[in-house]
Amino acid sequence: MGYDRLGPNEPGGSSRREPLPNLLNDATSRPPSSQTNSRLKKLLLFFSFLFIVASAVSVALRFGLRTTASEESNAPIRGKPTVAISRTCSKTRYPTLCVNSLLEFPGAVTAGERDLVHISVNMTLHRFGKALYLSSTISNVAMAPLVRSAYMDCIELLDDSVDQLTRSLTTVESTQDVLTWLSAALTNQDTCTEGLAGVRGYVKYKMSQQLRDLSRLVSICLAIYAAAGGDQDFTGIPIQNRRRRLMATPENAHHRFPKWLSRRDRMLLNMPAAAIQADIVVAKDGNGTYKTIAAAIKSVPDYSNRRTIIYVKAGRYEEDNLKVGRKKTNLMFIGDGKGKTVISGGKSVMDNITTFRTASFAASGSGFIARDMTFENWAGPSKHQAVALRVGADHAVVYRCNIIGYQDTLYVHSQRQFFRECDIYGTVDFIFGNAAVVFQNCTMYARKPMPFQKNTITAQNRKDPNQNTGISIHACKIVATSDLEASKGNFSTYLGRPWKLYSRTVVMLSYIGDHIHPRGWLEWNATFALDTLYYGEYMNYGPGSAVGQRVKWPGYRVINSTAEASKFTVAQFIFGSSWLPSTGVAFLAGLSV
Numbered sequence: 013m014g015y016d017r018l019g020p021n022e023p024g025g026s027s028r029r030e031p032l033p034n035l036l037n038d039a040t041s042r043p044p045s046s047q048t049n050s051r052l053k054k055l056l057l058f059f060s061f062l063f064i065v066a067s068a069v070s071v072a073l074r075f076g077l078r079t080t081a082s083e084e085s086n087a088p089i090r091g092k093p094t095v096a097i098s099r100t101c102s103k104t105r106y107p108t109l110c111v112n113s114l115l116e117f118p119g120a121v122t123a124g125e126r127d128l129v130h131i132s133v134n135m136t137l138h139r140f141g142k143a144l145y146l147s148s149t150i151s152n153v154a155m156a157p158l159v160r161s162a163y164m165d166c167i168e169l170l171d172d173s174v175d176q177l178t179r180s181l182t183t184v185e186s187t188q189d190v191l192t193w194l195s196a197a198l199t200n201q202d203t204c205t206e207g208l209a210g211v212r213g214y215v216k217y218k219m220s221q222q223l224r225d226l227s228r229l230v231s232i233c234l235a236i237y238a239a240a241g242g243d244q245d246f247t248g249i250p251i252q253n254r255r256r257r258l259m260a261t262p263e264n265a266h267h268r269f270p271k272w273l274s275r276r277d278r279m280l281l282n283m284p285a286a287a288i289q290a291d292i293v294v295a296k297d298g299n300g301t302y303k304t305i306a307a308a309i310k311s312v313p314d315y316s317n318r319r320t321i322i323y324v325k326a327g328r329y330e331e332d333n334l335k336v337g338r339k340k341t342n343l344m345f346i347g348d349g350k351g352k353t354v355i356s357g358g359k360s361v362m363d364n365i366t367t368f369r370t371a372s373f374a375a376s377g378s379g380f381i382a383r384d385m386t387f388e389n390w391a392g393p394s395k396h397q398a399v400a401l402r403v404g405a406d407h408a409v410v411y412r413c414n415i416i417g418y419q420d421t422l423y424v425h426s427q428r429q430f431f432r433e434c435d436i437y438g439t440v441d442f443i444f445g446n447a448a449v450v451f452q453n454c455t456m457y458a459r460k461p462m463p464f465q466k467n468t469i470t471a472q473n474r475k476d477p478n479q480n481t482g483i484s485i486h487a488c489k490i491v492a493t494s495d496l497e498a499s500k501g502n503f504s505t506y507l508g509r510p511w512k513l514y515s516r517t518v519v520m521l522s523y524i525g526d527h528i529h530p531r532g533w534l535e536w537n538a539t540f541a542l543d544t545l546y547y548g549e550y551m552n553y554g555p556g557s558a559v560g561q562r563v564k565w566p567g568y569r570v571i572n573s574t575a576e577a578s579k580f581t582v583a584q585f586i587f588g589s590s591w592l593p594s595t596g597v598a599f600l601a602g603l604s605v
Contacts, residue, residue: 091115100128104235105476106228113229129240130181133194136229137177140197143222144170150218159215161365162207166219169200172338172376172404173230176200180233187241188480188587192406192448194237195479196426198230199446202475202512203425207366227475234478277319277344281383281411281596285346290323299325305355306331314339324385326352336375336405343377347385350414350435354386360395367420371402378427380405381595386414393418393439393462403429403447409595410434417442418459424449424483428586432597437493441471443483444511448586450484452599458505458527460495467496468534470508472515482516482546483508484580487600490519490556492527500527506534507549510541518571518580520550521603528556533563543567550577578603 093101093111097120101110110132114120117135120128147167155163176193183189205223208216280288292308293300300323302308308322319342326348334355336343347353357372359365372389375382380403391398400417403410404425412433415422421438424445434454436443439461443451458467469490472483490507492500505527508517533547545567549559559570571577582588583601592599 094121096123096125096128097121100125100132100236101232103239104232106232109225109228110232110236113232126240129236132233132236133177133181133190136226136233137174137181139229140170140174140177140226143226144174147219147222150215153215155215156211157364158366159211159213161369162204162211163215163219165207165366165368166204166223169204173197173200175338187237190237191234191241191478191480192427194230194234195446195448195476195481196404196406198227198234198476198479199426199473199481201227201230202446202473203368207368210366231476231478234476238478275594277381277594277596279596280319280321280344280346281381281409285323285348285384288321288323288346290321290346292320292322293325294322294329295325296327296329304331305329305334309334309336309340309343312340312343314341316340316342318342319344319379321346324348324353324355328354328356330356330358332357334373335371336377336380338376338378340377342379343375344381344383345385346383349384350386350412352386353384354388356386356388356390357400358389358391358398360389360391360398362391362395367397367399367423368402368425370397370420371399371423373400374402374404375408376404376425378406378408380408381411382409382413383411384413386416388414389417389421391418393465399423405429407591409592409597411595411597418461420444426481428588428591430582430586430588430592430595430597430599432599439467440465441468441509441511443469444471444473446473446475446479446481446512447483448481450486450580450582450586450588451488452486452582453488454485455489455491456485457491457493458496459493460499461503465503466534467503467505468509469506470517471511472508472517473511474514474516475512477514477544479514482518482580482585484585485517485519485522486581486603487521488519489523489525490528490554491523491525496527504529504534507532508547509534510536510545510547513541513544514546515541516546518546518548518550518577519552520548520571520577520580522552523554524552524556526555530558530561531563532559533565533568541567548576548580574603 089108089111093115097111097114101107101114104110113135114128114131117131120131123131147170176197180190180193208219292302292311294302294305294308296303305324312320321344323346355373359370361367361370370389373387387401389398389400397420398417400421401415402423402425404427406427408429410431414435416437418438419440419442421442422436424443424447426445426447429447429449431449431451431454435457436454437457437459439459443456456469458469461467470483474481496503506529507519535542543566547568548571550571562568578584581602582592582599588599589601
């Protein structure tokens, strides 16, 4: 995340902050591989088909939107909006763009406010589909490695967003699901534009044309949907659906498993690995179904509703581009234990790739579970951003795992995630991203950084006030490794800093070591986000937990209300009581027993 992220004096938080290697232009060309060409040709064919089908499904997709003005403040309203459109758009952050876009879309001028909720998502889906289709047409352009990396990020993320918007359109009554998917679509767009920020040339120019206003259109959808669902919560807390039944938190909730995993999954997460009948066995010595994890993932059918168990035997696995893509759903990876089954890599931004591409292992397929493994990036602190594990999967669980790196160790990119009994090691911003994520019974180890660096545990990048995202650290331990402990007087360590304007992080009922600076939290850049962020601490303990000298920012609070703290529990923040039981991972639904 920052160029070197050395402290509060680096450039502000409006971009993804990729380092700027010498290779920035499209001039140094690397032709796309035949595999890339084939995939993108299929993508073009798919979206040609998508538009034909979409036309039959909805009259709203009959023709493309005209390009809207990017500068909201200078854009005139083109036409006379209806009362319903005016009222609906007044609830958004970009009312002029909202009005102009709806006026151009078939059916909007005769729609009521309730129908405009659906129409706004449909309109945005059409724009994303069009952007993906047209962006794919430049795949054969010669690109330098960093440009190719940023471009492929955008293609993947646009593709994921089209899927999330499509699901939002067909699941219009499930408020929290839709808010999650819309939040993820906005995060995807943000990640794409951040990667492009570090490059220049023809590809960036062409992509910028296609990406124009996409983030704002998703923001409009979020605002309209949030307003329709009702928001009775105080500032900084996720929007709740008044129609959603509040979930009970029985006294033995911490012995139960969340409902979003099946009974079989709950059993799988408690059973010894040797007792599990795996669908696929990966073993480096050849005594399994496959020798590589990549081959195992490739063999799994797309969009499976059935849980597929991949048992990865003890060993060190270092494979390029290990990824559970969006189509690979309901995969469970089981290892032989922390430090025994190790997935490792050494990619960093110094290899002329984006931070997004550095992950030793990445997962975006919903229902992803990892248990009893280590994810590691060994690039080292001098290589700066180097991700060990990136998760953008909805309803993801990581259980009893080590996640080891330095800067940007764990990328909790998007959607709903739960980490339990994991050990996470790093230095600068080593837990970062914009998922709705709860860490429970985990240990965060701050390591010794490079000279003159400051450690920051978290860097949360919530960009829009209607995103239902944030980092919740609940009943965890925040400690120093032995090398930092021996020299902690020379390095400052903070609980977090605000990567984006509405950054949201809470630490609750956790042990905090004395390596944490008495101020607790670090500025990103001067006064950026200090009055819009939401940082909270609730009933922590340990030598670093005293709040008397904490920052005095408008957005920071010592939480004294149980009701406020409860908003960041498994049951209410990631609605885990509805999906976690089926994973088999023990969890605490509320604040305590």
